[in-house]
Amino acid sequence: MGLDWIRRVQQAGGLAKATRAASSEPPRRGERYMVVGLGNPGREYAATRHNAGFMVVDALARALGVTFSRTRQQALLAEAQAGPHRVLLVKPQTYMNLSGQAVGPLVRYYRLPLERLLVVYDDLDLPFGTLRLRPRGGHGGHKGMRSIIEALGGRQDFPRLRIGIGRPPGRMDAADYVLQPFRREEAEAWPWIADRAVEGIRLWLTQGPDAAMNRVNAAPAVES
Secondary structure (H helix, E strand, O other): HHHHHHHHHOOOOOHHHHHHHHEEEOOOOOOOOEEEEEEOOOOHHOOOOHHHHHHHHHHHHHHHHHOOOEEEEEEEEEEEEEEEOOOOEEEEEOOOOHHHHHHHHHHHHHOOOOHHEEEEEEOOOOOOOOOOEOOOOOOOOOOHHHHHHHHHHOOOOOOEEEEEOOEEEEOHHHHHHOOOOOOHHHHHHHHHHHHHHHHHHHHHHHHOOOHHHHOOOOOOOOOO
């Protein structure tokens, strides 16, 4: 992987039924939304693969001109305006495997319908740089998502944006792999990936899930 690869990357351009019915509709004006990025707190984890969710939500905060200046329910919070809507950006500080301890109480505190909750996290089963936005689904073995689903009483009908980080090379243990920083080529491509993720989230907030999925899921994967 060298400059040609990087150049190619840069050039590539209580309501289960109600939730399903609303999942393809554009957002209504003035509703509150929540975007949760998953990761581990602490400087030692800041640039690791497992913190892709944190990094995307940080990029979204910069794009919306806000900072994480509040804490509630074991999470860092930033509130912003996205089109006609208020959006709460959330970074749980419970460590990845206990993310539900922050997300569950926040959803209940704000009485947030689950179709307005978007969780952003890393995914080993997607090639590096691949983005997948879905309106619902299981945890796929991701312990942070498993914790959130458990905290929501087993509910899985909330949107999620998966950020592909690829499989570990050789016989490397997955737990070690996710806690390592990106390789140099991956780090150089990351700003493009984060920009595409932020674009998809903003579309989800302003035009609805169908528009966002059509854009995000068509994004080309980054070759590794």
